[in-house]
Amino acid sequence: MSNDSDPLHNPLLSIREVHASAGGKAILKGLSLEVGPGEVHAIMGPNGSGKSTLARVLTGNENAEVTSGEVLYKGQDLFGLAPEERAREGLFLAFQYPVEIPGIANSTLLREGLNAMREHRGEPELDAIDFLEIAKAKADVLEMEPTMLSRAVNHGFSGGEKKRNEVLQMLVLEPTLAILDETDSGLDIDALQVVAKGVNALRDKGRSFIVITHYQRLLDYIVPDFVHVLANGRIVRSGDKDLALELEAKGYAWLEEGASA
Amino acid sequence: MSTATVQATAFEAEFDRFAKLTADTAPAWLRTMRHEAFEQFRAQGIPGPKHEEWLYTNLTPLARTALPLAPRPGEVPTSLAAHRFTLGVETGPRLVFLNGRFEPTLSSTSGLPDGVVLIHGAALRDEEHAELRKELGTVADTSVHPFAALNTAFLNDGFVLRVPAGVVVDEPVQTLFLHTPTGQPVAVHPRILVVAEENSQVTFVERYGINCIGALAGGTCFTNAVTEYVLGQSARVKAVRIQHEGTSTYHVGLTAVRQARDSHFDAVTLSLGGAIDRNEFSIDIDGEGAECNLAGLYVLNRNEHVDNHTVVRHNVPHGRSSQLFKGVLAGKSHGAFTGRVIVAKHAQKTIAEQANHTLLLSDGAVAETRPQLEIYADDVQCTHGATIGRLDEEALYYLRARAIDPGTARNMLVHAFASEVTEAAGSPQLVEGLERLIASRLERPSEDPDGTTSAFRGESPA
Ligand SMILES: Nc1ncnc2c1ncn2[C@@H]1O[C@H](COP(=O)(O)OP(=O)(O)OP(=O)(O)O)[C@@H](O)[C@H]1O
Ligand SMILES: [Mg+2]
Numbered sequence: 001m002s003n004d005s006d007p008l009h010n011p012l013l014s015i016r017e018v019h020a021s022a023g024g025k026a027i028l029k030g031l032s033l034e035v036g037p038g039e040v041h042a043i044m045g046p047n048g049s050g051k052s053t054l055a056r057v058l059t060g061n062e063n064a065e066v067t068s069g070e071v072l073y074k075g076q077d078l079f080g081l082a083p084e085e086r087a088r089e090g091l092f093l094a095f096q097y098p099v100e101i102p103g104i105a106n107s108t109l110l111r112e113g114l115n116a117m118r119e120h121r122g123e124p125e126l127d128a129i130d131f132l133e134i135a136k137a138k139a140d141v142l143e144m145e146p147t148m149l150s151r152a153v154n155h156g157f158s159g160g161e162k163k164r165n166e167v168l169q170m171l172v173l174e175p176t177l178a179i180l181d182e183t184d185s186g187l188d189i190d191a192l193q194v195v196a197k198g199v200n201a202l203r204d205k206g207r208s209f210i211v212i213t214h215y216q217r218l219l220d221y222i223v224p225d226f227v228h229v230l231a232n233g234r235i236v237r238s239g240d241k242d243l244a245l246e247l248e249a250k251g252y253a254w255l256e257e258g259a260s261a
Numbered sequence: 262m263s264t265a266t267v268q269a270t271a272f273e274a275e276f277d278r279f280a281k282l283t284a285d286t287a288p289a290w291l292r293t294m295r296h297e298a299f300e301q302f303r304a305q306g307i308p309g310p311k312h313e314e315w316l317y318t319n320l321t322p323l324a325r326t327a328l329p330l331a332p333r334p335g336e337v338p339t340s341l342a343a344h345r346f347t348l349g350v351e352t353g354p355r356l357v358f359l360n361g362r363f364e365p366t367l368s369s370t371s372g373l374p375d376g377v378v379l380i381h382g383a384a385l386r387d388e389e390h391a392e393l394r395k396e397l398g399t400v401a402d403t404s405v406h407p408f409a410a411l412n413t414a415f416l417n418d419g420f421v422l423r424v425p426a427g428v429v430v431d432e433p434v435q436t437l438f439l440h441t442p443t444g445q446p447v448a449v450h451p452r453i454l455v456v457a458e459e460n461s462q463v464t465f466v467e468r469y470g471i472n473c474i475g476a477l478a479g480g481t482c483f484t485n486a487v488t489e490y491v492l493g494q495s496a497r498v499k500a501v502r503i504q505h506e507g508t509s510t511y512h513v514g515l516t517a518v519r520q521a522r523d524s525h526f527d528a529v530t531l532s533l534g535g536a537i538d539r540n541e542f543s544i545d546i547d548g549e550g551a552e553c554n555l556a557g558l559y560v561l562n563r564n565e566h567v568d569n570h571t572v573v574r575h576n577v578p579h580g581r582s583s584q585l586f587k588g589v590l591a592g593k594s595h596g597a598f599t600g601r602v603i604v605a606k607h608a609q610k611t612i613a614e615q616a617n618h619t620l621l622l623s624d625g626a627v628a629e630t631r632p633q634l635e636i637y638a639d640d641v642q643c644t645h646g647a648t649i650g651r652l653d654e655e656a657l658y659y660l661r662a663r664a665i666d667p668g669t670a671r672n673m674l675v676h677a678f679a680s681e682v683t684e685a686a687g688s689p690q691l692v693e694g695l696e697r698l699i700a701s702r703l704e705r706p707s708e709d710p711d712g713t714t715s716a717f718r719g720e721s722p723a
Contacts, residue, residue: 059662062654087664099659103677112673113663120664152677169663 010075011036012177012208013058018069020050020057027053029233030069035177038205042219042244043212045230046252051212052096054230055181059093060086073177087113088120090176094166094183096212101153106165109153110135110172117173138171142198159186167198174202179210184218196221216248229255269307269324269411275448276414279330283417288388291416298403298413305407317597317629318539318568320408320511328483330415331360331440331447353432354379359439361449362418372432381420394421397454400489401517401543408513412450412487419452424461426493433464433501433691440470440482440506451486457496457524464499464688469514470506481536482506486514492524494548500528501686503698504538508565512538522548529686531695532559532567533702541570546580556685557586560675560702561594561626568597575608578638582612587682588619589675590626600645601633608638615645620652620678622671672703 013035020028027050035041045051056064058071060083071078074089081089101109111131118125126134136146142164154162163183170178180199184192199209199222211222219227219241227243228235229252236255237243276299280292287295307324308315356379357367363381370379378393385394403410424430438451455465469484484506492498504512512535518526532538544553559567573582588596598617619628632645652674660670676699683695 061658061662082667083658083661084664084666084670087662093662095659095662099653099655101653101656101659101674101677103680104673108673109660109663109665112660112665112669116664116666116669173664 011072012039012074013078014072015054015058016070016072018054018057018071019067020053020064020069021067022053022056022064026067027064027233028057031230031234033228033235035208035210037208038203039226040203040209040211040222040224042224042227042241043210043230044214044227044244044247049231050233051230052181055093055096055179055210055212058086058179059083059091084116087173087175088117092170092173092175092178094163094170094178094180096181096185098154098157098162098166100155100157102155104153105150106153107132107135107149110149110169113169114172135168135172138168141171141201142168143194144168160188160191163187164191164195167195171198171202176206177208177210178202179212181212182214183211184213184215192218193221216244219244231255267307267309267321267324269302271324271326271328272302272411275329279415279417286383286386287417288386290388290391291386294398295414295416298398298410298416301403302407302410302414305405305410308407314570314599315539316631317595317599318537318566320513320537320539323483323511326446326481328446328448331449331482333362334359334364334441336441354434356381356420356434356436357439358418358437358451360441360447361438361451363420373434374428374430376425376428377430378423378425379420382418385419385421386417393423394454396456396489396491397421398489400491400519400545401487401515406515406541406543408485409487409515409517412452412485412515415448415450416452419454421454421456422463422465423456424458424463424496426459426461428458428461430461430463433466433499433688435466436468438467438469438484438486446481446483448483448485451484451488453486453488454491455488455498455500456491457493457498459493459521460495461493462497464501464691466501466503466691468503468505469512470504470510482510484510484512484514486512488514488516490516490518490526492518492520492526492551494521495523496521497525498527499687500526501691501695502528502530502540503533503695504531504535504540505533505698506535506538508534508536508563510535510537512540514539515541515543517543518553519545519547520551520553523550524548525552525554527554527685527687528556529682529695530555530557530569531682531698532557532561532569533698534561534565535567536565538565538567539570540567542572544571544573544582546573546575546582547577549577549579551577552581554582554685555584555586556682557584558589558679558682558699559587559596560589560679560699561591561596563592563594565592566595566597568599570599572601572603573613575602575604575611575613575638575641577605578607578609578611580608580611580613582614584615584617585682585685586617587679588617588628589622589679590619590628591622593623593625593627595627595629597629597631598647599631599633601635602643602645604634604636604638604641604643606637609640611638611641611643613641613643617647618678619647619649620675621649622652622675672700675703676700 011034015033229237310319353372401409600615602613617630630647
């Protein structure tokens with residue numbers, strides 16, 4: 001329960017009864033969720049249940065149309081902000097399917113993004129040399145070759161490299177609320193640990209994460225405070241990390257039956 | 262004369278005037294050449310919109326307008342904002358023409374290796390230089406190119422660059438054709454011959470028009486440029502051609518190329534606006550193993566019109582050619598591409614590819630593409646492809662999700678689209694110079710004399 005008069009207890013993100021559709025089809029059907037500062041929430045759920053749609057709604061992708069409900073982020077109406085304004089306010093999405101952009105260097109994207117964030121915070125622009133130093137250090141944390149910085153954004157990257165690249169962007173932009181949409185899919189076991197290391201390096205009291213995943217395995221490395229099950233456009237069950245183990249053992253059917261009953 | 266053309270009466274009086282005016286300075290060979298060319302022009306007329314080769318560009322209004330040669334500039338600027346036209350290459354040879362005339366005070370021929378010959382003006386006309394200019398007029402076919410014929414008819418200044426066998430010219434040779442405001446419609450007929458002899462190498466940059474000496478106020482300009490290239494065996498030529506004359510200019514350019522065995526001709530052409538720009542490449546692959554790569558980019562706004570037209574003739578076996586033309590169209594602009602590849606019957610093992618991709622940034626812009634493959638040989642690989650699309654919305658969203666504002670994101674995507682062409686310029690310095698030009702075109706369209714809107718940023722044009 002949030003207490004509006006006490007900022008210490010205000011959630012960072014408050015999703016209230018959100019309905020959203022895509023391509024004319026209702027996908028989110030009254031979804032509510034609160035994320036407090038410093039918390040890690042895992043969202044699991046069957047294919048097509050609306051997890052990525054939730055991520056799109058939160059980051060302002062026009063393909064997801066909000067039909068009702070509201071979202072407060074840092075106490076302000078999230079839907080009143082353009083995608084880039086949300087990003088500058090510290091919202092970040094690691095895409096389930098990162099977009100390939102031939103012709104734009106990874107480093108260019110990162111530098112433009114970081115400088116836009118810095119400008120928003122009233123900090124001076126970083127020049128190419130200072131920026132590169134930061135980017136290389138972050139790439140190093142993720143055991144990425146520095147040459148990945150000069151390659152075109154995700155262009156020709158392997159599935160795992162794309163996911164790692166999303167995390168690199170997260171480390172450079174240092175978001176307040178990061179949504180990781182199946183960042184673990186397609187990663188080998190070593191890569192998974194490297195990525196988890198990257199995420200954990202960012203974890204602190206002020207920073208929150210929503211981790212969307214199909215695999216309990218990831219949650220051994222990024223230990224969540226809460227686990228939610230999203231089915232048929234709504235959160236149908238919430239619990240602690242043990243819920244993930246239970247889901248691994250039993251699947252989703254037992255929950256969905258309960259939800260639709 | 263076919264019905265697809267109109268008589269160019271306006272040019273007749275002007276030609277007579279020109280012939281009288283230059284009677285004393287023109288030697289017999291030049292007078293003959295001009296007269297023959299003018300007859301060829303008269304016989305062909307100005308191609309109208311029904312002419313197969315001129316479907317997209319209508320220059321018949323020229324037939325009615327009296328277009329005197331541009332006058333000598335009243336005032337010669339003492340210096341030019343060098344960085345604005347040297348593409349970042351500050352050193353090396355540079356030739357500046359003002360209103361069609363060579364301007365020695367702004368030019369520099371330093372940096373050319375020994376043996377490289379550069380003649381222009383009176384020296385070019387001189388009887389004793391017959392050997393140096395012997396290829397002049399042998400590549401551009403004036404019997405089928407009316408405007409090339411017109412160019413030859415008015416041939417006076419211009420220049421010949423000759424790179425002797427085995428010589429490598431390290432720094433790009435840059436030329437710049439500028440106009441000063443004249444207050445009336447005028448014509449210029451720039452003429453260039455580049456001869457790269459056996460095993461030689463050179464990069465040659467041609468740039469037409471830039472607004473560093475004031476806008477082209479008060480009058481249309483008709484620029485009718487012909488550049489001929491002759492490549493000896495195994496010669497390597499990089500050609501960069503930039504048309505940036507502004508919206509009151511009609512530009513017709515012909516780049517005619519003849520390639521001997523194993524030679525390489527790589528061209529990058531940039532069209533950055535203009536009322537009408539017709540840019541033609543005519544390539545003859547005459548030697549086995551020769552290779553030609555043409556890359557073109559046109560970035561248009563408002564009512565601008567660019568018509569890129571290529572003809573690549575594979576006359577011998579084992580030749581290779583590629584063409585990549587890309588258009589970025591905003592406002593109500595019009596971008597056309599016609600790419601013809603002719604593979605002669607015995608030109609077996611030819612590899613020819615061609616692609617034309619257009620990015621439409623507005624609903625009012627129109628793109629047209631016309632591949633023409635005439636293949637008479639049976640053992641060849643010839644491909645062509647064309648796409649017309651809009652900015653990738655998912656990519657735009659991805660960039661915005663990384664805090665980048667939509668205007669910057671759009672520009673980044675346009676640059677990304679264009680970079681495949683600019684990268685063909687090879688040297689990082691030239692590539693960077695071209696990218697800067699495109700950036701200023703995209704970000705500050707108001708630098709154009711008539712530019713007022715930011716259609717390139719996705720805002721609706723006025
Ligand atoms: N533009 C669209 N038109 C029609 N249906 C759409 C559109 N976009 C998404 N959907 C549908 O919405 C549903 C939810 O999609 P979403 O991507 O949110 O699922 P998800 O929970 O992320 O699934 P997964 O686990 O497979 O990634 C799916 O059935 C999908 O096909
Ligand atoms: Mg998904």
